[in-house]
Amino acid sequence: MREDTAVGQRRPISEGSDWNFDLLRAYDREIARVAAQYGLDTYPNQIEVITSEQMIDAYSSVGMPVGYHHWSFGKQFMAIQKSYKRGQMGLAYEIVINSNPCIAYLMEENTMTMQALVIAHACYGHNSFFKGNYLFRTWTDAEAILDYLVFARNYIAECEERYGEEAVEEILDSCHALMNYGVDRYKRPARLSMAKEQARQREREEYLQSQVNLLWRTLPVKEAARREQREERFPPEPQENLLYFIEKHAPRLAPWQREIVRIVRKIAQYFYPQRQTQVMNEGWATFWHYTLLNHLYEEGRLTDGFMIEFLQSHTNVVYQPPYYSRAYNGINPYALGFNMFRDLRRICENPTEEDRRWFPELAGADWRKVLDFAMRNFKDESFIAQYLSPHLIREMRLFAVVDDDREDQLEVAAIHDDAGYQQVRRWLADQYNLGQREPNIQVWEVDLYGDRSLTLRHFMHQRRPLGESTPEMLKHVARLWGYDVYLESVDETGEVQYAEECRV
Amino acid sequence: MSQFVDRRLSGKNRSAVNRQRFLRRFKTQIRQAVREAVSGRRVADLERGEKISIPAKDLSEPVFHHGPGGRRVIVHPGNREFVTGDRIDRPEGGAGQGGRGGSPDGEGLDEFVFELSREEFMNYFFEDLALPDLVKKQLTAVPEVKRVRAGFVSQGNPANLHVVRSMKQAIGRRLAMSAGARERLREAEAALEALEARGLGASPEAEALREEIEALRARVAAVPFLDTWDLRYAHRIDQPQPTSQAVMFCIMDVSGSMDEQRKNIAKRFFMLLYLFLTRSYEKIDLVFIRHHTVAMEVDEEDFFHSRETGGTVASSALTLMYDIIRERYPSAAWNIYCAQASDGDNWEGDSPRCRELLLGSILPVVQYYAYVEIESEHPQSLWHEYEYVKSLYPQQFAMQRIRGLEDIYPVFRELFRKKVPA
Numbered sequence: 001m002r003e004d005t006a007v008g009q010r011r012p013i014s015e016g017s018d019w020n021f022d023l024l025r026a027y028d029r030e031i032a033r034v035a036a037q038y039g040l041d042t043y044p045n046q047i048e049v050i051t052s053e054q055m056i057d058a059y060s061s062v063g064m065p066v067g068y069h070h071w072s073f074g075k076q077f078m079a080i081q082k083s084y085k086r087g088q089m090g091l092a093y094e095i096v097i098n099s100n101p102c103i104a105y106l107m108e109e110n111t112m113t114m115q116a117l118v119i120a121h122a123c124y125g126h127n128s129f130f131k132g133n134y135l136f137r138t139w140t141d142a143e144a145i146l147d148y149l150v151f152a153r154n155y156i157a158e159c160e161e162r163y164g165e166e167a168v169e170e171i172l173d174s175c176h177a178l179m180n181y182g183v184d185r186y187k188r189p190a191r192l193s194m195a196k197e198q199a200r201q202r203e204r205e206e207y208l209q210s211q212v213n214l215l216w217r218t219l220p221v222k223e224a225a226r227r228e229q230r231e232e233r234f235p236p237e238p239q240e241n242l243l244y245f246i247e248k249h250a251p252r253l254a255p256w257q258r259e260i261v262r263i264v265r266k267i268a269q270y271f272y273p274q275r276q277t278q279v280m281n282e283g284w285a286t287f288w289h290y291t292l293l294n295h296l297y298e299e300g301r302l303t304d305g306f307m308i309e310f311l312q313s314h315t316n317v318v319y320q321p322p323y324y325s326r327a328y329n330g331i332n333p334y335a336l337g338f339n340m341f342r343d344l345r346r347i348c349e350n351p352t353e354e355d356r357r358w359f360p361e362l363a364g365a366d367w368r369k370v371l372d373f374a375m376r377n378f379k380d381e382s383f384i385a386q387y388l389s390p391h392l393i394r395e396m397r398l399f400a401v402v403d404d405d406r407e408d409q410l411e412v413a414a415i416h417d418d419a420g421y422q423q424v425r426r427w428l429a430d431q432y433n434l435g436q437r438e439p440n441i442q443v444w445e446v447d448l449y450g451d452r453s454l455t456l457r458h459f460m461h462q463r464r465p466l467g468e469s470t471p472e473m474l475k476h477v478a479r480l481w482g483y484d485v486y487l488e489s490v491d492e493t494g495e496v497q498y499a500e501e502c503r504v
Numbered sequence: 505m506s507q508f509v510d511r512r513l514s515g516k517n518r519s520a521v522n523r524q525r526f527l528r529r530f531k532t533q534i535r536q537a538v539r540e541a542v543s544g545r546r547v548a549d550l551e552r553g554e555k556i557s558i559p560a561k562d563l564s565e566p567v568f569h570h571g572p573g574g575r576r577v578i579v580h581p582g583n584r585e586f587v588t589g590d591r592i593d594r595p596e597g598g599a600g601q602g603g604r605g606g607s608p609d610g611e612g613l614d615e616f617v618f619e620l621s622r623e624e625f626m627n628y629f630f631e632d633l634a635l636p637d638l639v640k641k642q643l644t645a646v647p648e649v650k651r652v653r654a655g656f657v658s659q660g661n662p663a664n665l666h667v668v669r670s671m672k673q674a675i676g677r678r679l680a681m682s683a684g685a686r687e688r689l690r691e692a693e694a695a696l697e698a699l700e701a702r703g704l705g706a707s708p709e710a711e712a713l714r715e716e717i718e719a720l721r722a723r724v725a726a727v728p729f730l731d732t733w734d735l736r737y738a739h740r741i742d743q744p745q746p747t748s749q750a751v752m753f754c755i756m757d758v759s760g761s762m763d764e765q766r767k768n769i770a771k772r773f774f775m776l777l778y779l780f781l782t783r784s785y786e787k788i789d790l791v792f793i794r795h796h797t798v799a800m801e802v803d804e805e806d807f808f809h810s811r812e813t814g815g816t817v818a819s820s821a822l823t824l825m826y827d828i829i830r831e832r833y834p835s836a837a838w839n840i841y842c843a844q845a846s847d848g849d850n851w852e853g854d855s856p857r858c859r860e861l862l863l864g865s866i867l868p869v870v871q872y873y874a875y876v877e878i879e880s881e882h883p884q885s886l887w888h889e890y891e892y893v894k895s896l897y898p899q900q901f902a903m904q905r906i907r908g909l910e911d912i913y914p915v916f917r918e919l920f921r922k923k924v925p926a
Contacts, residue, residue, distance in 0.1 A: 179567075441568055
């Protein structure tokens with residue numbers, strides 16, 4: 001292995017498609033050097049070489065490097081294994097875990113080019129995003145996540161031993177169903193670590209139970225006091241975090257069940273930023289693998305063969321099939337994200353007259369600073385609302401269609417023209433608003449002194465109703481709550497449009 | 505700085521537990537699917553692992569999601585012909601325009617398809633089936649014994665003499681027995697040397713020492729090289745081996761009255777049986793007898809695949825079977841099972857003879873006798889005779905009728921159901 005990798009050296013790092021560990025290190029060092037030149041700030045990398053089978057394993061546990069056991073992961077595994085064996089799908093060539101050190105997996109079967117691509121994409125692209133983006137900084141704790149997952153797995157295994165697999169599975173099923181409703185959107189979560197978590201867990205168990213009992217005390221109350229109590233609402237404000245509410249207030253859960261609710265909630269929280277930054281995260285990583293490898297190529301460190309293979313794979317990743325294509329399946333986040341970051345750079349470096357009108361503060365600015373700022377301070381929704389340019393709307397030929405069930409036909413509401421840019425941008429941004437993508441369901445009221453029933457309220461947006469899974473979902477809620485559960489869909493005027501109940 | 509770790513050799517199959525959880529949870533559906541797979545497929549295919557599909561709705565993981573309706577705005581890429589204000593008919597679930605309202609799983613499939621390994625498939629397939637009463641015979645029959653090593657003993661027959669062990673023993677004994685003499689010998693020699701060094705080699709003390717040395721050497725030499733005490737013999741004892749050996753007789757009618765369809769059913773019945781046996785018991789002999797007017801013992805290949813025609817004399821097969829039992833499978837050492845498949849259409853005078861053979865010679869030595877009658881319009885002569893047999897041996901004798909392909913499996917299960925001890 002050569003130690004003299006001085007800048008300006010014009011020899012390719014390697015030729016041919018075989019990789020070995022020395023070459024991986026050589027590529028990593030070169031990519032790291034260029035990434036540092038561009039000012040990418042990353043966690044240290046831990047790059048693990050695995051087989052395709054292990055990749056399927058990693059995949060089916062939603063990328064959690066340490067997972068508790070659950071049948072749904074088994075289902076996922078079998079589905080992936082089947083389609084992989086039949087050649088219906090190639091495995092994505094990378095999984096990267098938001099932890100410190102940042103763990104990335106390389107698949108053994110890949111060629112040298114693909115390994116280098118993955119290193120640039122995951123270990124410098126995603127890695128710097130994890131470290132820099134405000135959502136990840138707020139919601140996840142890269143230092144502690146691995147420890148917490150170990151704690152979770154051990155705790156759940158212990159529960160299985162004590163209370164039986166079926167009992168644990170029931171709780172997990174219900175929690176998984178509500179996983180998207182386990183996040184506080186406005187409160188900054190506390191940091192987690194295994195040692196603290198374990199110590200706190202026992203205290204919490206006792207404390208919580210005593211709290212719940214207080215709330216549900218069945219001692220008779222005087223009539224006057226009772227009337228007074230009826231005036232008070234519980235909860236005083238609607239609660240959006242269903243799992244948190246259940247963990248704290250469900251009357252009939254045993255302490256260990258509460259802890260499992262908490263575990264699922266914490267894991268949901270860990271994945272929450274990923275769901276909100278898909279376009280940005282993938283776009284950022286794609287932009288950087290493209291930029292870093294092109295830079296190395298210009299330095300003469302990569303062969304033409306390498307570039308051809310790389311570009312072919314890169315082009316596949318960022319291909320956006322048009323709406324009329326058979327391959328069309330919504331907007332490709334890689335394509336949108338990559339195009340947006342590239343477009344941002346273009347606006348900084350070669351602004352047109354139009355760009356100067358739309359982005360006066362960006363035109364002519366240092367593109368590295370602009371991109372870095374964008375990466376740190378936005379999520380998909382706000383990123384699109386802020387930076388989607390008319391130029392890109394034209395390039396991608398974006399248009400908006402209104403689907404209203406009161407109309408017989410769909411209407412094209414805006415296209416890529418002067419009248420439409422603002423609207424297309426607004427609507428596309430809305431499309432990535434999690435609050436709109438998922439029904440807005442909150443805890444409305446608990447009948448504290450009556451039958452203890454729980455009422456959820458669905459605040460309808462644009463008159464969109466709930467799907468057919470609702471009765472099934474209420475069963476899950478009722479299983480956790482232990483008493484009757486009601487759900488009402490309320491439209492914008494406050495009128496109840498639909499109601500569903502599940503009696504225990 | 506990046507750290508590279510080679511994980512390729514550390515455990516794969518991390519998902520094995522989750523997979524088992526999945527199978528356990530959907531046991532009922534999988535069992536149902538296995539049953540359907542059996543009735544709809546060629547039985548020979550069962551040998552392989554099986555692709556199983558179960559309804560996807562049973563295993564959906566629900567989440568709250570939006571249903572169709574309301575007002576939505578969706579942004580699409582790749583506009584070709586539209587301008588603002590265009591109105592378009594709703595596509596009938598066409599590609600693209602459908603948008604995101606679809607199933608929450610993201611996969612609109614009705615069936616979840618996955619593969620079971622052969623082992624798993626067989627487990628579902630043969631769940632709670634077992635050859636009747638095997639256990640009983642296993643524990644009460646004359647046990648087969650196996651000679652196993654059990655260390656060394658000091659007595660035994662010369663053929664079992666363990667040379668190495670005996671020599672080791674001898675070395676130890678020799679060292680121990682000559683230890684005192686050798687020590688004194690060393691002292692005497694040293695003293696003699698000292699005397700000689702002082703020039704007193706001819707002194708009386710030196711002479712005495714020489715004599716003593718002589719005597720001591722003789723004593724050391726006199727310790728026997730090998731003594732009878734040293735001999736060790738390899739020890740072997742008889743360890744009782746529970747017998748799980750069984751022999752299964754498969755008797756099939758291939759006469760003219762058995763048409764293709766019926767033969768087909770019979771073949772499948774035996775194939776199932778064969779699979780069941782080869783899986784459940786480690787040591788099991790299979791004897792295949794097919795008959796028309798004469799019976800013949802054939803190998804498995806011929807049994808299932810070659811064709812014969814002719815009249816039917818079922819007793820020929822029973823006689824042959826009895827001969828084979830006497831000759832090769834003494835009932836003390838073997839659990840004997842028999843399954844007979846026929847359309848029941850026997851030569852008129854022969855059926856009573858079959859009954860006599862069964863009652864007189866066969867049933868007393870076999871554990872279990874199963875008879876299946878295939879696709880007969882109404883019970884045939886053999887059936888009536890066998891009903892009489894069944895009334896005498898209700899535990900040991902079973903009979904069932906198979907009407908069509910789909911009956912095979914239920915009947916098979918019925919015949920070989922695990923008998924819960926009353």
